[in-house]
Amino acid sequence: MHSGITNPIDFSLDGRQAGNVTIPFSIDRSPYYQIRVPILRLKNGEGPRVLLMAGNHGDEYEGELHLGRLMRLLDVSKLHGAVTILPLANLPAVMAAKRCSPFDGGNLNRAFPGDPTGTPTARLAYFLEEQLFPAHDVVFDLHAGGTSMAHLPCTLVERQGDAARFERSVELMRAMGASHAFIADNGPAAPTSMGAAARAGAIGLSGEFGGGGTVTPQTMAFAAAAIDRLLIALGVLETPVLSRIPVPAPGALQLLSLSRHSQGIYAERRGWFEPAVALGATVAAGDLAGWYHDLERLDQTEESLRFAEGGIVISHRLHCDSQAGDCLIQVAEPISG
Structure with missing residues (x-):
């Protein structure tokens, strides 16, 4: 079913493609208004296909800032495979500095699998689960505690029914180098981006990289190292791009469970x-x-x-x-x- 969303990216093409995913939404000020969500695609031959996403919640900034920077720094000639970057996924929430969209109150990370005829947040969730996620092998959705929460910096996966894919997701989570990581048991119908990634056949990775509606040198360094390590572990990059200091080898990882x-x-x-x-x-x-x-x-x-x-x-x-x-x-x- 057509959601009214337009996507400027041709996933089959090599090279650099940039544009906006547009979501039509009639408002009092502008009856033919479009929500314009920036997207970048870099592809250099065959190889892993990775989607890097931030701004699922608008007040979580480590991912938003780093992915914006990565859009400027990544050289397509240095890639092996493809990287798609969606730095401000729930754009209305980002611009309002809120967890949820001011247009419809939508919490994108509780909106999957979405609705092609619904509100802007529901239509975006539908587009992500039905079109964008299936075009990738790995989906990495960066989060933080938001304005109201302090959060232990950690990486995250959701338990999946596919044992081989779950094992690979934990392996990649270890490669990102956090001291703590937790496994969420939200079930196959989870309304989260990780649940949507699993249903789309992709490996879903996430994490909480800060909190308090701000960033610090420590949280930015943690997020930069995690992104660099993931892309290197997948073979997409050979050297770090975001980290401003040398990235040490990952240390011991304490796995955690939050389910009750x-x-x-x-x-x-x-x-x-x-x-x-x-x-x-x-x-x-x-x-x-x-x-x-x-x-x-x-x-x-x-x-x-x-x-x-x-x-x-x-x-x-x-x-x-x-x-x-x-x-x-x-x-x-x-x-x-």
Whole structure:
């Protein structure tokens, strides 16, 4: 079914192709408006086909900045195979500095497999899953904690039913050189980009490369090394392009699993959250996670919050002011193998 989206890229052609994926969307200011999502394709003969994607959520910047830089730096003559770059996937969200699109409230990473007749976010998800992802062997979607979350820097894959593809995804995840990585068990119908990549027959890779709606020298270096290492591990590049310092060999990797509601602590009412532990800390069930204050009732002692499960702290809420339903802190379970 035609979604109204236009794609300027011919995936069969060698060389450099640049343009915009356009999504028609009538708005008050402009009845024939187009959302124009930048895309670049570089192809040099046969070889691995890699899609690098960022801006799935608009307020996660390491991937957006690095992929924009990579568009300027990559030399097609130095490639073996093909690289497609989509640096600002959910463009309206990026330009609004928001997690979700201001046009339709769409969270792209919860919109797959999409709808060719739906809202702009749904149509984009449909295009990605049905047309863009199947034209690639590997899809690498870079994330971060966004404006409201601090996140332990890590790489990520989703468990897949295809054992050989899952094994290869873990192998590539190790090659990216993070200290921590986690495996999500979201099932074959997952509405995420990783679920969509699996359904499209591609290896899906992701990661959380920062947080807080900002970037730091450390998070930018981590993301640059991961992109360079992946492209080298796949044989697409022979030397790093983004890393400004030499990229050391990957060290030990701790695998993590996040699969249960009980691994998080959620707000039950409005309050002000004070974490007691740092990202990366190892905690046991019953350990103190933080305190929940009530600034509307200053005579009340703050509530102590304790972990229901042990593990490694992977994220916590950055905004102190919290509402019922907000996730305040999470632990992941260390796994081996």
